[in-house]
Amino acid sequence: MFFMKNKKNNRFSEEVSIFQERRLPEKAILAGYSALINAYDLAVPLPHKLSAIGARHKIYEEDDWYIYTPRHMPEASIEGHLVFALKYEGLDLAVLKRLFEAVTPEEIEHIIKTKPTSSYTRRLWFLYEWLLGRELDLPDAKTGSYIDIVDSKQQWAIHGITSTRHRVRNNLPGTRAFCPLVFRTKTIEQYVASNLAERAQEVVGRISADILARTVAFLLLKDSKSSYAIEGEAPPQNRIQRWGRAIGEAGRRPLDLDELLRLQRIVIGDSRFITMGLRTEGGFVGEHEFGTRLPLPEHISARPEDLPDLMRGMIDFDRYYAGELDAVIAAAILAFGFVYIHPFEDGNGRLHRYLIHHVLAQRGFNPAGVIFPVSASILERIDEYRLVLESYSKRLLSFIEWEPTKKMNAHVLNDTGDFYRYFDATPHVEFLYACVEKTIDFDLPREADFLKRCDLFKTRVESFIEMPDSMIDLLFNFLKQNNGHLSKRAKEKEFAALTAGEVDYIEKNYAEIFQNAYEVC
Incomplete structure (x- = not known):
């Protein structure tokens, strides 16, 4: 045990130039999550940003790294780097869970017993029991001010409920089954402060009832058509109109599995060659190798055995947590979480975009009766959309062990459920906010203006x-x-x-x- 602990401590002190194919801006000592991943050989997607301790007395950011000064050097131990991570890097639930599974309960108990009133150790205590679903051999905390689990200055959170055992407030925006997180970036803060919902109301208020009704009808059809186009499909007009009507009703019904199955039937239409409902086999997004037909995945979906729990987590997020978050943030978490899970054999992409409409309409973000043509905006930014999807898919792919099946599908061999429960949705929120802003500031007034001009043209021709x-x-x-x-x-x-x-x-x-x-x- 002493040898293993000493070996870990040595790894905490190593200077490196490259970490898991990521080159550091300078030779430095890994810190926080990167140090813990390295020391415990954790097979987990890397956080977007990693930290290290450099030689200079200046904090700077370069590429995917935050380089801190020697005075920020944490103690070369699991406790030191966990505290550094919580203090400077926020929560990465996937890394934390894999770490807690890799260490003994006694190691975590020792940290808590040594500093029972520390806000960091009480947060770690709660997270260990919450993530693993089992209690440590510790009595309930008796002292210490209540502290939030999520530092709301770093990441978006809900108001939360208290846990008297740990003397903390659980303000995580989800359950153990599904809880992606979003960092507070300058971009997102500016979008939230701009109050796009109010701007949308002002735009609509300047449009006559007749023009607005026709504008909404056009935008609904445009969004439906665009959603199919993103998938490379050009279905008959009646299917486009049918899906448009479904989008127009978004947010009116509570989200549950039956509702998602109903929507899948609408979006698929002819289901003779599709197995409807939750997948019973693996799934991937990508191509097949020419000749051999072997899968060439760009994204591998969640395992079928994980789908019931993941779907319950998503539905619970929509019902109990999304309402406490900014509407666009909640929509991005739900929609992109769904598309990464990819629960169905077909129809996932269109349902993913439907969920954006569902959250925005349910929250009253868009004016009554108005559906923002988000899919049309996404189609215009299709390359950026793919990059956003790949921002997590590519990092995830490296940690999925799989083999081809006889049907040339991808069968996952390792436990990957947590990778779909816990991911950083920050890029997805920034992208979705940009799309929503465009629909409000450009698409909606553009179409209304166009229809008014068309009416004037028609009137002049008829009079002549x-x-x-x-x-x-x-x-x-x-x-x-x-x-x-x-x-x-x-x-x-x-x-x-x-x-x-x-x-x-x-x-x-x-x-x-x-x-x-x-x-x-």
Whole structure:
């Protein structure tokens, strides 16, 4: 035991230039989570940012590293690096759970007994028992001020409930079954402070009821079509409209497994070749190798045996925790958590984006009856969207052991459930906020403005020449496709009855009305 402890302490003091393929800005001593992962050989996705102790007396950030000064050097022990992690790096529940599983209960008990009133040790005590679901051989705490488990200056949290045993407030935004966390970044803080929900109400307030109703109908259809397009699908119009109607009802029903299964049936349509419901086999996102057909995963889904617990955790998050978080933060946690878990054989991507609508509508973030075309915004940022998904998928993939099945699927061999329960959703929140902001500041007013201009164009044409609505629509489309001019073909065929003067009048009015207009597809 002494030899193993001494070996660990030596590893805590090593200077390194590279850690698990990540190059440090300078040769330094690992600190916090990186030191604990290294010392205990923890097989866990690395945090986005890692810490180390450099030689200079200046804290700086470079690439994926925070380099601290020699005066920040923690004690070369599990306690020293755990306290450093809590103090400077926030909570990484996946790393903490794997660490607690790697050490003996007696090691954690010793830390707590040595400093029973320390806020850090009481937080560690609670986290050990919460994550592992078992109590340490310790009496309840009798002294010490109540302290939050999540440092709300570092990460977003809820108000929480007290645990008298540890004299802490459990303000974790989820259950042991599902609890992703989000760091407080300058970007997210600015988005939250900008009060986009109020801005959306102001935009809607400037739009007439008639125009708003037509705008909402267009945006719903656009969002449905975009959601399929993201998946590389072009279904019949009736399926697009059916899914659009489902999106329009988002947030009206409580989320449970039956509701998700109902939505899956809507989004899939023809289920003859799809096994509906929770997967009973593995799953992955990616391609198959040419010739051999071996899987080439870009993302591997949660194991089927973990799905019931993960889904319960997600549903509990939506019911009991999401309401205490900022609406966009809650939507990102729920939606991206779902897509990483990938609980169904098909339909996961569209349901993932539906969950964004579900949370925003349920929380009243978007104005009543208005659905933000988030999928359309995502489609326009598709490369950035993929990078956000990969921000965790790529790190996760390295720690999943799998083998190909006879059906050329991916069968997971190791315990990976915690990797889907606990992940850093910060990049996902920043991305989703950017998409929501665009829909409020651009898409909504753009479409309303476009419809008003269309109405004016129609009125002017009708006042000048008697023409059916269907012909005016066709006329408009020809003009739009040809930069405001009727093509030679249109003038010789569909609109051969128009005189040269009438064509000139129509083209001039189109140019006047749609000059400086938003571009609308």
